[in-house]
Amino acid sequence: MAFNFNWSPLMADADFYERAQEMLTTALNKSPKPPIIVDDILVNELNLGSIPPKLEILEIGDLAEDRFRGIFKMCYTGDAFLTLQTRVQANPLNTYLFSKPSFCSPQPLAASSGLTIPLQITLSEIKLSAFIIVVFSRQKGLTLVFRNDPLESLKVSSTFDSIPFVRDYLQKEIEIQLRTLMMDELPAIIHRLSLRLWSSEHSAKEDESSVARKEKAEDEEVPIDPFSSPPQDAVDARGNVLDANEISSLSLEGGSEIHSLFSQKNLLRLAALNDSHRTLSLFTPSIRETVFRAWAGPSERTDLASSATTPAAPNLMRTQSSLGNSTTYIFNRGSHDSHSISSRPSLVSLPSTTGLSLGSGRSRSHANRKKRNRVINLRKSSKTTDDIMSESGDSDTASTILMSEPAIGTQTITEEPEDSIIEPPRTPSRVRFRTSSIDLGDSPRNSRILTGRPGLSFLSETVPEQVIVEPTPSIEKEESDHIEYSRSHRPVFTSLDGEGKSSLASKPFEQAPTMDSAPGIVEQAWLLKMAGEIARHVHDEKVSRQGFWCNSQREDTPPPAYQPKA
Amino acid sequence: MLEFMDYVQHVFYNASNWNIDNSYSQLTATARAILDFETPRGLRFTASSLASPNFATSYNLGSVGLVDGSFSYLYSSRVLQTVSKSSQIDLHSVIRGYRQIKELRTPDKALEWEEWQVGKRTDCRDQLLYGRLYLPLSTLEALYLRRISPTQQLKLSAVSDGRMRNGGTILALHQYDVGKYSTESLYSTDGGLIGVRGLYNFGPDPRKQDPDLTRMEERFYGRFSAGAEMYYGALNKSGGVSFGGRFATLPAHKGIPLTATVTLNPLMGNISSTYAVKASKNLSLCSQLDFNVYSYESIIVLGCELWRMKAPKDKKWERSMEAKLAWKLDEVVEPTISVPREVAGVLKARIDQNWRIGLLWEGRVKDLMFTLGSSIDMKRKDQPFRALGMELQYSS
Numbered sequence: 001m002a003f004n005f006n007w008s009p010l011m012a013d014a015d016f017y018e019r020a021q022e023m024l025t026t027a028l029n030k031s032p033k034p035p036i037i038v039d040d041i042l043v044n045e046l047n048l049g050s051i052p053p054k055l056e057i058l059e060i061g062d063l064a065e066d067r068f069r070g071i072f073k074m075c076y077t078g079d080a081f082l083t084l085q086t087r088v089q090a091n092p093l094n095t096y097l098f099s100k101p102s103f104c105s106p107q108p109l110a111a112s113s114g115l116t117i118p119l120q121i122t123l124s125e126i127k128l129s130a131f132i133i134v135v136f137s138r139q140k141g142l143t144l145v146f147r148n149d150p151l152e153s154l155k156v157s158s159t160f161d162s163i164p165f166v167r168d169y170l171q172k173e174i175e176i177q178l179r180t181l182m183m184d185e186l187p188a189i190i191h192r193l194s195l196r197l198w199s200s201e202h203s204a205k206e207d208e209s210s211v212a213r214k215e216k217a218e219d220e221e222v223p224i225d226p227f228s229s230p231p232q233d234a235v236d237a238r239g240n241v242l243d244a245n246e247i248s249s250l251s252l253e254g255g256s257e258i259h260s261l262f263s264q265k266n267l268l269r270l271a272a273l274n275d276s277h278r279t280l281s282l283f284t285p286s287i288r289e290t291v292f293r294a295w296a297g298p299s300e301r302t303d304l305a306s307s308a309t310t311p312a313a314p315n316l317m318r319t320q321s322s323l324g325n326s327t328t329y330i331f332n333r334g335s336h337d338s339h340s341i342s343s344r345p346s347l348v349s350l351p352s353t354t355g356l357s358l359g360s361g362r363s364r365s366h367a368n369r370k371k372r373n374r375v376i377n378l379r380k381s382s383k384t385t386d387d388i389m390s391e392s393g394d395s396d397t398a399s400t401i402l403m404s405e406p407a408i409g410t411q412t413i414t415e416e417p418e419d420s421i422i423e424p425p426r427t428p429s430r431v432r433f434r435t436s437s438i439d440l441g442d443s444p445r446n447s448r449i450l451t452g453r454p455g456l457s458f459l460s461e462t463v464p465e466q467v468i469v470e471p472t473p474s475i476e477k478e479e480s481d482h483i484e485y486s487r488s489h490r491p492v493f494t495s496l497d498g499e500g501k502s503s504l505a506s507k508p509f510e511q512a513p514t515m516d517s518a519p520g521i522v523e524q525a526w527l528l529k530m531a532g533e534i535a536r537h538v539h540d541e542k543v544s545r546q547g548f549w550c551n552s553q554r555e556d557t558p559p560p561a562y563q564p565k566a
Numbered sequence: 567m568l569e570f571m572d573y574v575q576h577v578f579y580n581a582s583n584w585n586i587d588n589s590y591s592q593l594t595a596t597a598r599a600i601l602d603f604e605t606p607r608g609l610r611f612t613a614s615s616l617a618s619p620n621f622a623t624s625y626n627l628g629s630v631g632l633v634d635g636s637f638s639y640l641y642s643s644r645v646l647q648t649v650s651k652s653s654q655i656d657l658h659s660v661i662r663g664y665r666q667i668k669e670l671r672t673p674d675k676a677l678e679w680e681e682w683q684v685g686k687r688t689d690c691r692d693q694l695l696y697g698r699l700y701l702p703l704s705t706l707e708a709l710y711l712r713r714i715s716p717t718q719q720l721k722l723s724a725v726s727d728g729r730m731r732n733g734g735t736i737l738a739l740h741q742y743d744v745g746k747y748s749t750e751s752l753y754s755t756d757g758g759l760i761g762v763r764g765l766y767n768f769g770p771d772p773r774k775q776d777p778d779l780t781r782m783e784e785r786f787y788g789r790f791s792a793g794a795e796m797y798y799g800a801l802n803k804s805g806g807v808s809f810g811g812r813f814a815t816l817p818a819h820k821g822i823p824l825t826a827t828v829t830l831n832p833l834m835g836n837i838s839s840t841y842a843v844k845a846s847k848n849l850s851l852c853s854q855l856d857f858n859v860y861s862y863e864s865i866i867v868l869g870c871e872l873w874r875m876k877a878p879k880d881k882k883w884e885r886s887m888e889a890k891l892a893w894k895l896d897e898v899v900e901p902t903i904s905v906p907r908e909v910a911g912v913l914k915a916r917i918d919q920n921w922r923i924g925l926l927w928e929g930r931v932k933d934l935m936f937t938l939g940s941s942i943d944m945k946r947k948d949q950p951f952r953a954l955g956m957e958l959q960y961s962s
Binding site: 101 | 591593707723725737799803804805808830835858
């Protein structure tokens with residue numbers, strides 16, 4: 001993974017400098033000035049220099065096209081400089097008396113008479129070293145927070161360099177001022193600048209979210225109809241483009257009509273692709289206007305790992321051929337203990353490979369969860385997949401279990417982490433994010449807890465019961481539920497005990513297999529257009545309901561890794 | 567207008583024969599009174615009382631946006647015989663204006679202060695204790711004043727405030743005044759500031775001979791004084807120096823009383839000169855010019871002080887009962903002493919080169935002494951009134 005930081009465009013943009021100077025001037029004059037400064041502080045010159053700061057990525061909590069969260073270690077020893085202009089009181093006795101109560105002042109006659117001198121201060125050789133927390137969201141702009149005092153040293157050269165007392169005093173005062181500027185003002189300035197940069201989108205998004213809020217108020221309880229917002233360019237079975245009227249006439253109930261919405265040819269190709277995935281064949285059918293995605297996240301690795309390990313278990317192999325590993329896994333869990341155990345080591349390795357933080361894994365898992373729901377939608381709507389299911393599953397109830405299972409998983413998971421997100425158990429209070437107190441530094445620990453959990457053997461006993469106990473027939477309901485439980489909620493288990501502990505502990509791992517969905521990759525690509533609208537609506541609802549953080553956990557569209565030859 | 571507690575302190579100085587004007591820090595007192603007066607802000611009411619000749623209390627309530635106040639107590643070991651009722655206090659003694667310097671006084675002999683009783687000294691030194699607590703700021707002011715000897719005085723003032731560095735500060739001031747010259751040395755705990763001030767009066771030494779009467783024939787019968795001050799902050803390694811001179815006419819001067827001062831700060835290159843005249847009995851004019859030789863900055867301030875007197879009440883002339891009974895006219899009694907006219911009010915005004923105007927109207931309505939003031943900035947057309955305030959004082 002590589003990041004490209006552009007430093008030079010900042011220098012070239014004169015407009016940027018102008019704005020930055022303006023903002024710095026207001027920021028410098030906002031805080032009460034020391035009595036030695038008798039005039040406004042003007043920023044005369046600002047140059048960021050040509051040497052960019054060195055950034056070391058410590059942790060990336062969240063990453064997508066439109067949002068980013070991470071911790072950096074920044075070192076800067078560049079050639080940036082800043083020239084300030086103001087007027088100072090040169091008489092030390094005058095400034096001495098300034099803050100003294102008149103009752104106790106020596107009341108000098110003329111010794112305190114003032115001498116104001118125009119002063120030009122150049123700040124150069126700025127050495128910074130800090131841990132920065134960067135949170136970027138296209139909607140909320142860029143937030144940058146220093147976790148520690150960033151200023152290491154700086155050189156203050158001024159008109160008074162020849163007078164050591166004044167020079168030392170200025171150096172001290174300016175360092176104090178600069179520290180407050182860095183810690184308090186700079187994040188605000190950067191946030192404002194970033195908002196200005198994305199202001200159009202910002203306002204647009206706000207409108208959108210307000211619309212979504214209205215919509216949400218209308219159909220609070222109504223399950224979302226995926227066809228309420230029809231696909232943009234839908235075609236019927238023969239590839240003819242459907243017009244809007246035809247689409248609006250469609251409904252979930254009319255299964256046959258929906259069926260005609262998707263081309264048989266493509267569905268066959270998808271099935272072929274599915275099969276090739278299951279059989280580990282290298283053949284890839286070419287599907288037009290689709291994007292293949294490679295998941296760089298841990299789920300993919302588990303995909304590979306599980307597919308690599310599962311062949312060892314023949315039971316699994318058999319079921320795999322009929323369905324994706326994830327689902328088969330669930331089916332088999334009840335009956336074949338040996339199989340689930342065999343596949344477990346790979347799952348255990350999942351969080352440890354996450355490495356940086358759970359956050360990334362979390363978003364990934366949500367992505368997969370969502371994707372999985374789409375798969376379910378497809379199956380429900382198109383009868384072609386139904387036979388695959390019945391072929392693999394033992395009975396109809398099995399299929400319902402299968403469909404309801406991820407929803408159960410999310411339900412049980414989100415109940416717990418809801419608290420842990422709002423008040424993380426061991427969060428250092430230093431973090432200054434506005435709405436939520438998510439500590440990025442905390443997540444690796446959680447992931448470690450996850451990996452270190454020994455109660456995996458419970459998986460086989462406890463989980464299936466739960467799964468079967470809660471069959472939820474309405475898929476649409478499930479989907480809405482599932483999305484209402486924010487994907488941003490990470491499965492953190494801090495207050496677990498007894499039975500609940502084991503069952504909950506097993507959940508993330510149970511979930512992990514559902515993430516990888518090799519067939520789902522293609523299907524998702526195919527259904528992206530159709531589901532995009534739904535997802536957006538649902539997401540916007542979520543945005544309107546939840547805070548800043550959840551906002552950033554937006555509809556995830558990971559970047560395409562490669563494209564088929566078409 | 568002086569606050570009641572300051573007024574009582576001045577009474578104490580007078581009672582203990584201390585000349586507060588004979589000090590370098592009071593060199594420009596006239597210009598300060600006419601040009602640097604403070605305009606009140608908001609509404610403020612003070613109720614004070616000299617409960618006993620040794621004890622005074624004062625309560626103060628003010629409102630500038632939010633309500634604040636203070637209460638203060640004063641104890642003096644010397645019996646203070648003075649007018650304390652606000653309806654009777656002479657406004658000349660509470661309103662500072664043109665300061666007419668007095669002839670130098672011969673200081674008391676130390677022997678005169680001694681009191682012996684049955685072979686033991688029973689006299690004690692005069693002292694004054696004063697404390698003031700501001701609420702809700704919780705600032706405490708304390709003052710201890712002691713006349714060590716007829717020529718010396720010690721003044722300790724302290725402020726305790728949680729918001730200040732080190733929680734407060736103490737200033738110790740030792741004054742030595744023999745008439746011909748006076749010196750002051752001070753130490754402030756804040757920054758370890760050490761200061762020395764001195765004033766020398768040219769002319770005859772009051773300790774040696776009587777004032778030379780022949781000099782009164784000169785065109786300007788006055789006194790020239792020169793002084794200097796020096797400060798050094800031990801902790802912050804900063805200091806300050808200034809020199810000053812003053813010529814002022816004495817009360818026996820036959821022409822228009824005038825005061826002229828020059829002060830010079832050689833370190834900062836600041837020269838300040840003031841000139842004040844008492845143009846008539848009720849009008850004083852003053853001007854001040856500051857110039858800095860390093861930065862070429864200059865300030866000019868003009869001010870005036872106008873005393874308005876109440877028209878003397880014409881006593882209705884009536885025949886007395888005795889005269890009527892005696893069937894004759896009253897004997898015409900020529901008024902030997904002209905009764906001083908009642909002051910209706912004092913107007914002070916100043917203006918500087920930036921068109922900043924300060925106005926102050928001080929006077930008395932029935933039992934209340936009032937101060938009404940405003941500062942106006944003509945440069946700011948949208949909001950010329952920068953401050954507006956009224957202070958009311960009642961004392962008994």
